[in-house]
Amino acid sequence: MSEAEQHPPSCCAPGRAEGPGAGDAPGGRGGRLAHGPAPSPGPVLLDTAAGDGEAAAGGRAERSGGGRAADADGSVLLPGGRFLMGTDDTEGFAADGEGPVRPVTLRPFRIDACAVTNERFAAFVADTGHVTEAERFGWSYVFAGFLPTHLRRGAARPEHTPWWCGVPGAWWREPLGPGSGLNDLGGHPVVHVSWADAAAYCRWAGGRLPTEAEWEYAARGGLEQRRYPWGDELTPGGEHRCNIWQGRFPTRNTAEDGYEGTAPADAFAPNGFGLYNMAGNVWEWCADWWTTAHPAGPRANPTGPGRGTSRVMRGGSYLCHHSYCNRYRVAARTSNTPDSTTGNLGFRCVRDA
Ligand SMILES: [Cu+2]
Numbered sequence: 089m090s091e092a093e094q095h096p097p098s099c100c101a102p103g104r105a106e107g108p109g110a111g112d113a114p115g116g117r118g119g120r121l122a123h124g125p126a127p128s129p130g131p132v133l134l135d136t137a138a139g140d141g142e143a144a145a146g147g148r149a150e151r152s153g154g155g156r157a158a159d160a161d162g163s164v165l166l167p168g169g170r171f172l173m174g175t176d177d178t179e180g181f182a183a184d185g186e187g188p189v190r191p192v193t194l195r196p197f198r199i200d201a202c203a204v205t206n207e208r209f210a211a212f213v214a215d216t217g218h219v220t221e222a223e224r225f226g227w228s229y230v231f232a233g234f235l236p237t238h239l240r241r242g243a244a245r246p247e248h249t250p251w252w253c254g255v256p257g258a259w260w261r262e263p264l265g266p267g268s269g270l271n272d273l274g275g276h277p278v279v280h281v282s283w284a285d286a287a288a289y290c291r292w293a294g295g296r297l298p299t300e301a302e303w304e305y306a307a308r309g310g311l312e313q314r315r316y317p318w319g320d321e322l323t324p325g326g327e328h329r330c331n332i333w334q335g336r337f338p339t340r341n342t343a344e345d346g347y348e349g350t351a352p353a354d355a356f357a358p359n360g361f362g363l364y365n366m367a368g369n370v371w372e373w374c375a376d377w378w379t380t381a382h383p384a385g386p387r388a389n390p391t392g393p394g395r396g397t398s399r400v401m402r403g404g405s406y407l408c409h410h411s412y413c414n415r416y417r418v419a420a421r422t423s424n425t426p427d428s429t430t431g432n433l434g435f436r437c438v439r440d441a
Pocket residue numbers: 099100404405407408409413414415416
């Protein structure tokens with residue numbers, strides 16, 4: 089019945105249809121809370137020092153490991169060409185359609201070095217008046233461990249991912265629900281954005297969402313058939329290279345990597361293409377409809393199935409842990425219905441070169 093049952097369950101980002109009111113509320117398929125307050129758009133309070141400005145750019149330049157520098161618009165030109173997509177790694181989830189390994193050829197394209205930040209999304213909203221789907225539904229998913237007791241208690245929780253709470257009034261400007269704000273999150277990835285919100289931002293920015301093939305090629309950073317954007321070892325030399333969960337999921341997050349929730353979009357060293365956080369931090373929407381059946385032969389510029397019910401998400405998030413989902417590998421994939429919004433799901437843009 090629910091669309092979520094038609095594909096492997098999302099590891100740590102539940103779908104809109106699993107949310108509050110999915111079964112019995114008058115809100116229908118979207119499950120809009122009848123009592124969900126419509127958040128009023130208040131002023132965006134952003135700490136610009138933590139934003140995408142010169143300080144962040146300077147910080148980026150000091151880091152090593154990136155093969156390419158981003159242009160003034162924050163994007164990197166990638167040459168495209170042939171790469172091996174997918175994995176047959178035994179660590180992978182075959183049921184997710186991670187395999188088979190198949191040759192894919194891509195034309196050159198530009199991709200944002202970082203996920204779209206709250207600061208950039210605020211500029212988009214200020215310019216267009218865009219109202220996000222989370223605002224229209226009146227709620228979004230927030231990780232239970234971040235919520236004060238009064239919001240956590242009694243919150244609707246999806247059956248299979250009960251560490252999520254459907255929180256009335258959670259949206260991108262108040263990512264932990266009413267009373268929260270962006271404060272020093274200006275340079276962090278925007279979250280609580282649906283596929284359509286992400287696509288609208290990309291159009292405004294003169295681009296589009298990456299195809300899944302473009303995303304994976306970019307994430308691999310020029311390495312062939314490695315497990316992570318930097319190689320095969322999760323923490324080379326004991327160093328954390330991405331923002332995922334440490335400790336015991338979902339009850340104890342030791343935040344050894346430095347972050348309990350989102351990290352700044354340019355945290356950690358970039359991959360060989362100069363791209364940040366292609367593993368961990370937030371899931372990223374891709375353009376493609378979801379399928380687990382891939383043609384094994386060579387493909388050029390694949391765009392996925394012509395129709396579907398869920399859209400591809402890639403990269404994993406700060407909630408991913410080996411014990412549960414292990415989807416922060418470059419070949420890992422999952423999906424969600426396009427109207428779904430959570431506190432660990434964002435996006436980045438590409439442009440045709
Ligand atoms: Cu995960």
